[in-house]
Amino acid sequence: MAVLAVENLKTHFFTKAGVVKAVDDVSFSVDAGRVLGLVGESGSGKTVTGFSIMGLVDPPGRIVAGRILLEGHNLLDRTDDAMRGLRGDRIAMIFQDPMMTLNPVLRIDTQMIETVLAHQAVSKEQAHELSRNALGRVGIPSPDERLKAYPHQLSGGMRQRVAIAIALLNNPRVIIADEPTTALDVTIQAQIIYEVQKLARETGTAMIWITHDLSVIAGLADDVCVMYAGRIVESGPTADLLDHPMHPYTAGLIASIPSRNQRGKPLHQIPGMTPSLLRLKPGCAFRDRCPHADALCSTAPEITRPAPARTLRCFHPMTALEEIR
Amino acid sequence: MSALLELKHITKNFSRPLDLAAKIARLAGSKVHEVVVHALDDVCLTINEGEVVGLAGESGCGKSTLGRIAAGILTPTMGERAWRGADITALEPAQRRDVALKIQMVFQDAFASLNPRMRVSEIIGEAPRVHGIDTADDIDYYVDQLMRKVGLDPSFRRRFPHQFSGGQRARIGIARALAVKPELLVCDEAVAALDVSIQAQVLNLFMQLRADFNLTYLFISHDLGVVEHLADRVVIMYLGRIVETAPTLELFQHPNHPYTQALLAEVPKLDKRAHDFAPIKGEIPSPIDPPLGCHFHPRCPYAMERCRTERPQFRQISPGHWSACYLNDVH
Numbered sequence: 155m156a157v158l159a160v161e162n163l164k165t166h167f168f169t170k171a172g173v174v175k176a177v178d179d180v181s182f183s184v185d186a187g188r189v190l191g192l193v194g195e196s197g198s199g200k201t202v203t204g205f206s207i208m209g210l211v212d213p214p215g216r217i218v219a220g221r222i223l224l225e226g227h228n229l230l231d232r233t234d235d236a237m238r239g240l241r242g243d244r245i246a247m248i249f250q251d252p253m254m255t256l257n258p259v260l261r262i263d264t265q266m267i268e269t270v271l272a273h274q275a276v277s278k279e280q281a282h283e284l285s286r287n288a289l290g291r292v293g294i295p296s297p298d299e300r301l302k303a304y305p306h307q308l309s310g311g312m313r314q315r316v317a318i319a320i321a322l323l324n325n326p327r328v329i330i331a332d333e334p335t336t337a338l339d340v341t342i343q344a345q346i347i348y349e350v351q352k353l354a355r356e357t358g359t360a361m362i363w364i365t366h367d368l369s370v371i372a373g374l375a376d377d378v379c380v381m382y383a384g385r386i387v388e389s390g391p392t393a394d395l396l397d398h399p400m401h402p403y404t405a406g407l408i409a410s411i412p413s414r415n416q417r418g419k420p421l422h423q424i425p426g427m428t429p430s431l432l433r434l435k436p437g438c439a440f441r442d443r444c445p446h447a448d449a450l451c452s453t454a455p456e457i458t459r460p461a462p463a464r465t466l467r468c469f470h471p472m473t474a475l476e477e478i479r
Numbered sequence: 480m481s482a483l484l485e486l487k488h489i490t491k492n493f494s495r496p497l498d499l500a501a502k503i504a505r506l507a508g509s510k511v512h513e514v515v516v517h518a519l520d521d522v523c524l525t526i527n528e529g530e531v532v533g534l535a536g537e538s539g540c541g542k543s544t545l546g547r548i549a550a551g552i553l554t555p556t557m558g559e560r561a562w563r564g565a566d567i568t569a570l571e572p573a574q575r576r577d578v579a580l581k582i583q584m585v586f587q588d589a590f591a592s593l594n595p596r597m598r599v600s601e602i603i604g605e606a607p608r609v610h611g612i613d614t615a616d617d618i619d620y621y622v623d624q625l626m627r628k629v630g631l632d633p634s635f636r637r638r639f640p641h642q643f644s645g646g647q648r649a650r651i652g653i654a655r656a657l658a659v660k661p662e663l664l665v666c667d668e669a670v671a672a673l674d675v676s677i678q679a680q681v682l683n684l685f686m687q688l689r690a691d692f693n694l695t696y697l698f699i700s701h702d703l704g705v706v707e708h709l710a711d712r713v714v715i716m717y718l719g720r721i722v723e724t725a726p727t728l729e730l731f732q733h734p735n736h737p738y739t740q741a742l743l744a745e746v747p748k749l750d751k752r753a754h755d756f757a758p759i760k761g762e763i764p765s766p767i768d769p770p771l772g773c774h775f776h777p778r779c780p781y782a783m784e785r786c787r788t789e790r791p792q793f794r795q796i797s798p799g800h801w802s803a804c805y806l807n808d809v810h
Contacts, residue, residue: 195674196645309762339537339701341759344745366674369704369747396749410679412708413748417727420686421679421708427644428674 155226156183157360158207158245158328163220165199165206174431176202176215178384181457184328184360184377189351191375191392192364195407197428199384200364204330207362208247209237225327243273246321250333252313255320256305262289262316263301266323273324288319293349311342318350325357332364347374368407372396377463380404383429383439390464400460400471403440438468446470482564483528483695484549484582484663489558491519491544517766518544519555520719523793526663531689531696533710533727535703535742539763540716543667546699550584550665580610583656587668589648593640599626599651600636607658622658628691629654630684646677653684657692665697670705682709703746707731712799715739718774719766721793725800735802738775773805781806 165177176199184190194200205211207222209229222229224245229237241247249255257265266285267278276284282301289297292315305313314334321329331350335343351374354361363375371378371392379389380401388401399405408414409422426443429435437454441447448470455467493516501511519541526532526549536542547553548560551567560567562578570578586592593602604622606612623633629650640648649669656664666685670678682705688694700706706713707727714724715736723736734740741759761778764770770777776786783805791803 195676311762339763340703340742340745340747341537342762343747345760347747367747368675369749369751372749373747373751407675408749410676411704411749412679412682412702413704415708417708418686420683423679423683424676427646427677 155185156223157186157225158362159183159221159223160203160207161221161223163203163206163222164218165202165211165215166218167215169214169432172432175384175434176431177206180220180381180384180386182379182386182389184362186327186360187354187358188376189354189361189363189374191371191378192362192381193366193368193371193378194381195366195428197383197431198381199431200381201332203381204247204332204362204364207328207330208241208245209234210247239273242269242321242326243324244326245328246324246326246330248314248317248321248329248331248334250336252310252317253305255317256313258305260304261301262303262305262308266301266316266320269320269323284323285319288322289316291322291349291353292316292319293345294319311338311346314338314342314346315349318346322353322357322359326359328360328362330362330364333366334363335370336365336367343370350374368396368411369413380407383434384431385439385467386465387440387467388465390461394461394464400464400466401440401468402444402446402470402472405472406443444470481528482525483530483562484526484697485559485561485564486522486524486545486549487559487561489519489522489524489545489548489555489560490517491541491548491553492517492556514767517719517769519548520769522558522716522719522721524549524714524721526695526697528662529693529695530712531698531710533706533713534697534699534716535701535706535713536716537701537742537763539718539766541719541766542699542716545716546584546665546667546697549663549697550582551579552584576610580612580659581661582663582665583659583661585649585652585656585664585666585669587671589645589652589672590640592652593648593655595640598637598639599631599643602640602651603654603658606655610659612659625654625658628657628688630680644677645673646680649673649677649681650684653681653688657688660692661694663695663697665699667699668701669698671700671702678705685709703743704748715742718763718769720774720803722775722804723800723802725797725802729797729800733797733800735796735800735807736775736804737779737781737806739802741778773803 161181163177163180167174167176180203192200206217217230263285267281270281270284286297289300294300294315335346375392378392378395379386382403388404399408406424415421424443429439437452441451450469455469458466460466494513497513505511522545534542548555567575567578600622603625604618608618626633631650670681673681698709710727713727713730715722717738723739734743759778772788773786773791776782785805791805793801793803794807795801796807
């Protein structure tokens, strides 16, 4: 059974300039020990989706519809206090900038022990031991020394490992990772992805990996959801989706990656830019940039299931002929 | 091919002078040292006319510092810059100014590098006006032409930078650099902040401009995919030194230096599906106290005794392919 299931989630922001539908009818689910990649460009609503699950959407934003089921229980029925008890315990989040997550004036051990004691009835010594183990699990050498350090004494990669270790402390069922390796160098990114893959498999934690980088997803995620302008336009198993993208947006995104193009030749490009969510016209949000668009696209496409385990929101999917191009 | 810009034995150190308290403590016999960051350590780089040189490396390896020295924004602690064979510091002031205009820079954060209170027409038109660049007819027409060249609608000329999207701001930064008719563009992570679909548009623009204006590029990026696509020759840096340089295809097919090999192995690629990452250990050391010998030896799986004490020299291992590694001496 899915550990986390999001059903028809709608998170809207009621701003002075109008209603921004940051997340508009999004559904997906993750099983234990699996990694789900949530891919999209800036402003596609992937972070707001993560925040909605965590119950961290601030006014003027509000979840206006949908259900978020954690092991079968709807999180949206919970009070703020009950959500507070869940966060950091059953469900944890890792952010892009670990400096934002870590308190700069507290030592690592203080922050980690605090996290354990907030959710578990254990002694301080046991909490210390748990913290030490967690640092070891994310591949931090000499964890005893690191526990006594302040965040500024650690490198960016080390800080992100600490943030991951804190997320792991209470053995959550779900971890939401929001661009956790975007600010890191490739060698450090590879190290962290390696640890994360191992951990998800060993502990059975379900993982939602939010990123703009399809290449990272290719090597890490089991399943992918592609977001565009607040909607999931396409989803499916990673290899299947990357090899046979059906939505013209996914296909365009894959084609515009430099390594997919012949060296020196002009890159494939998607014309135009992401539309403003404030002035979104009804219908498919991608139609102004889409080579397939026609009159039909001014009505919103419903979710279809064109193949096993695949979902799609498009009237004119890519054909096998175009893929060869 | 003739050399356009030569950087010879460039060393750049950054240090903060001791404050009064530290100076007094030193007089009293304490061992306070000035902290020196060794950003570049004896780096030589030649950029030939018409060439696109890709400069890649991880953060803190000195690639931005080298780019800024190439563009003349920073002065090297030691070493020499030569433009078409002539030492730049030895030139007459007027000639030196001309050379400075011939090398322009495009920055990563287009928003931080554009004055938020200036209109686009002023941002692009200011430098040619100040420097008395021949703008053919009038300056307005010249600015319109430039905007059209970089794919901006000239009717936006009265707008401010905040009214543009990230991709458009990148185009403004490029138009500004082009306004003084440069021959060499130093692009420091110019597409790093852009979304993939917008990044493709800007990279295509760079290639189009290269053909239109016969430009030479020093293209600095941490993204090896971008470098592979755009560059004729790739230079790999690690902790203040160049470790390897080769024509692009050669470098990606036959990486020689263990660091280059590790870097290439760990770049996530669309075609590299679920696999077990086997990353190289450790992190880039601090440039305040770089290791002796080869800078990569603490992380290198092949490190020998010699690597810990002596700096490996650059050796040509095949035509145009240079690498600084003792492994090439073994056989």
